[in-house]
Amino acid sequence: MELESFDKGRGKGRLPYVGLLGVLAVLVLAGWGLTRLCETEKPQVVPGADLSRIGLHREVALTMADARSGLRSLRVAMVQKNKAVALLAKDYPRQDHMLSAGPHRLEERLTISATGFKEGAAELVIEVRDYSWWGLLAGNLTELRLPVVIDTKPPVVSIVGTPPHVKTGSAGIVVYRLSEPVVRSGVTINGHYHPGFPLPSQGEGAYGAIIGLPYDLQQFEETVVTAVDQAGNTGKTVFALALRPGRVTRDRITIGDDFLNAKLPEFAQHYPELKGTPVEQYLMVNREIRDRNYQAVQEICKKSGPQRLWDGAFLRMAGSPKAGFADVRSYLYQGKEIDTQTHLGVDIASLAHAEIPAANRGVVVFAEYLGIYGNTVILDHGQGIFTLYSHMSQINATKGATVEQGATLGLTGTTGMAGGDHLHFSVLVNGIFVNPIEWWDAHWLRDNLLHVM
Numbered sequence: 001m002e003l004e005s006f007d008k009g010r011g012k013g014r015l016p017y018v019g020l021l022g023v024l025a026v027l028v029l030a031g032w033g034l035t036r037l038c039e040t041e042k043p044q045v046v047p048g049a050d051l052s053r054i055g056l057h058r059e060v061a062l063t064m065a066d067a068r069s070g071l072r073s074l075r076v077a078m079v080q081k082n083k084a085v086a087l088l089a090k091d092y093p094r095q096d097h098m099l100s101a102g103p104h105r106l107e108e109r110l111t112i113s114a115t116g117f118k119e120g121a122a123e124l125v126i127e128v129r130d131y132s133w134w135g136l137l138a139g140n141l142t143e144l145r146l147p148v149v150i151d152t153k154p155p156v157v158s159i160v161g162t163p164p165h166v167k168t169g170s171a172g173i174v175v176y177r178l179s180e181p182v183v184r185s186g187v188t189i190n191g192h193y194h195p196g197f198p199l200p201s202q203g204e205g206a207y208g209a210i211i212g213l214p215y216d217l218q219q220f221e222e223t224v225v226t227a228v229d230q231a232g233n234t235g236k237t238v239f240a241l242a243l244r245p246g247r248v249t250r251d252r253i254t255i256g257d258d259f260l261n262a263k264l265p266e267f268a269q270h271y272p273e274l275k276g277t278p279v280e281q282y283l284m285v286n287r288e289i290r291d292r293n294y295q296a297v298q299e300i301c302k303k304s305g306p307q308r309l310w311d312g313a314f315l316r317m318a319g320s321p322k323a324g325f326a327d328v329r330s331y332l333y334q335g336k337e338i339d340t341q342t343h344l345g346v347d348i349a350s351l352a353h354a355e356i357p358a359a360n361r362g363v364v365v366f367a368e369y370l371g372i373y374g375n376t377v378i379l380d381h382g383q384g385i386f387t388l389y390s391h392m393s394q395i396n397a398t399k400g401a402t403v404e405q406g407a408t409l410g411l412t413g414t415t416g417m418a419g420g421d422h423l424h425f426s427v428l429v430n431g432i433f434v435n436p437i438e439w440w441d442a443h444w445l446r447d448n449l450l451h452v453m
Contacts, residue, residue, distance in 0.1 A: 038133045039068045042140040045128045051112075054078075054122070055231035056152045058112040062126070063105075069131040070095070070102025072139055076110060080122040080150070087112060094131065101131035114150045124148050154235035155180050155227045160206065163448065165242040169215035169326050169435045173449050174239065175199060175208045176225050185227035187211055189241075190220065194430045196227075197306055197383050202452060210384050210449065212429025215246060215326040215342065246435075249327045255282065255338070259419060266415070270369060279333055285372065285417070286331065286339050293371040300366050300378055301386050301431035308453070310360035310381040313442040315405055317357055317423055319350030325435045344433035345388070345426035352421040353394070353411040359387045359425070359439070360405045364397045373424065374416025377409045387436075388426040391418040 048061035064071055076088040088110055094101045112124070126144040134140055156179035163172030174187045176196070185196040187209040196209040209225075220243060226236040260278040267285050268274050274281045323343050331339040362379030365386075370376040373390035377397045380386055393413025397403065412423050427436045438444045 040132070040134050040140060041066075041068050042142045043071060043128045043130045045074075045126055045142055045144060047126075047144075047146075050230070051124060051146055051148055053151050053229075053231035054112055054114050054124075054148050055154075055229070055233040056114055058114075058232040060110050060112065062108045062110050064108070064128050065105045066102065066128075066130045067104055069133075069139070070100050070104055071106055072102050072129045072131045073127075074108060075125075075127040077125045078112070078114075078117065078122060078148075079125055080117050080120075083117070084125075085116065114152055117150050119150055119152065122148050122150050149231075151229070151231040152233065154233035155182055155229045157185075157225050157227050157235045157237040159225065159237060159239045160202065161452065162239050162241060165244050166211070166213050167244045168213050168217045168246040169433070170246070170438060171210060171212045171429050171434050171448065173208050173210050173452060174225065175202060175206065175452055176237075177203075177205045178207060178227050178235075179205065180229055182227045182229050185209075185225070188222060188224050188226065189213070190217070190222050192430070192432065194384060195304070196225075197308075199452060208452060210429055212432035212434045213243070214432055215344070217243065219243065246326060249324055251323065251327045251329045251343075253329055253331050253419075255279075255331055255333045263417070267371075270371065279338065283339060286341060289371045290341065290417075293373060296370065297378070297388065297428070298431045301380075301384075301428050304380050304384045304386070304430070305363065305382040308382045309362050309402075310385060310405075312360075312450075313445060314359040314387070314427070314436070314439040315357055316359070316440045317348050317350065317354070317425065319348040319354065319423070321346060322349050322422055323347040325433075325437065345390075345424045346436045347422050347424050349420065349422040350412065353413065354421075354423075355408045356389050356392065356410050356412060356423055358403045358405055358407045358409055359427075362387065362403060364399050364401045364403060364409075367395050367397045367399045369415070372417040374418060375410065375413065376416075379403065379409075384430040386428040386431075388424075388428065390424040390426075391416050391422060393421075 043066035046063045071092050074090045077084050077086050092102050124146040128142045129139045132139045158177045160175040160177055162174050166172045185207055187194045189211055194209045194211045196207040199206040199208045220241055223241055224236050224238045226234055228234050260282055264278055264281050271289060274284055325346055327343040329341050329343055330337050360381055362381040365380045366378035375392035375395050376390040378386055378388050389409055391413055392410040394411040397409045412421050414421050425436055427434050427439050
């Protein structure tokens with residue numbers, strides 16, 4: 001009986017104990033929840049550009065992030081002495097009532113206008129708040145107060161020198177002086193931009209831009225130098241150029257069935273969309289794929305290194321010339337003209353599988369198959385100058401490598417739209433094909449470019 005009484009008493013005492021554990025569990029869970037809801041981690045905000053100087057109008061990206069409760073609001077204002085102007089005010093709707101109430105990451109485009117402010121010091125204030133319950137439900141606040149200088153005066157651009165005349169398919173250099181440091185400057189000719197670079201030999205504030213003129217240019221519609229300063233202000237000035245038309249040479253190439261049977265399987269490997277008769281496939285390669293390859297070359301030549309890697313005359317591979325720059329080619333099949341294209345380089349034939357030397361020091365920016373060009377290597381020589389080597393049977397160059405003048409890039413061959421073993425060599429200025437013969441000529445380089453570089 002005593003044992004029974006003891007067990008009954010112990011069972012009755014267990015109930016309050018279990019209840020207490022339940023209450024403690026609820027309190028712990030509630031505390032954990034409140035800790036999460038009342039988190040104190042502040043949101044992050046990072047401007048996408050240096051904002052130390054502000055011009056009349058400046059656009060910048062703001063990247064915001066909050067990994068816990070999410071983003072609630074963004075406020076941006078410009079403050080100068082007693083004047084404050086709101087530039088952006090945005091609230092982000094609540095998505096949830098618990099732990100992830102707002103978006104965790106956002107990017108906003110901010111347009112900063114200095115209109116109505118005076119030149120000189122000011123402050124850009126950026127406030128980002130999250131959905132935390134901290135601070136009596138006000139949330140965590142991140143405030144950036146960035147000192148800025150309001151500068152609405154554009155740089156002054158003065159022309160120092162331009163080529164006396166430039167032939168179509170040729171190159172030259174425009175020299176200009178800027179009144180202040182800039183983040184970007186260059187020459188635009190008929191919509192094509194040629195980036196500028198410092199010319200220390202011409203004195204402080206001097207810049208130059210190597211320009212190339214397309215072989216088929218008819219007239220100048222736009223010749224202007226622009227410069228953008230650190231505040232985003234743009235200065236510009238126009239200049240005049242005298243245009244000399246280049247010589248036009250015409251050539252006729254007969255396309256036979258043997259050539260089509262030899263070439264089309266190669267192109268079909270790389271372009272399975274080819275269809276139709278052999279002639280139809282050939283025309284697709286010679287037109288559409290040629291244009292795709294041209295666009296690819298333009299994309300590769302969009303970005304050139306800022307430093308000049310080349311020095312002096314460009315090296316010419318030994319051999320006899322087979323076709324010239326800007327030759328207009330008519331393609332004949334069974335006696336009828338089926339297409340017309342322009343040859344944008346110089347063809348040089350030597351022994352089969354001859355070594356191809358780098359024309360000058362440069363960086364390999366392309367080394368693979370490229371349609372009508374076949375196996376191709378492209379070198380960036382800096383400041384907008386590129387050379388292209390195509391129809392290779394073998395590529396020895398590696399993308400990203402710096403090669404010296406004369407280094408072997410590969411071996412000549414018949415890949416791409418080549419009927420016989422040879423090298424197709426091109427020179428480009430910011431993506432514009434120009435006459436390679438001029439770049440082999442030390443006197444031409446000295447008189448037209450190097451005398452100011």
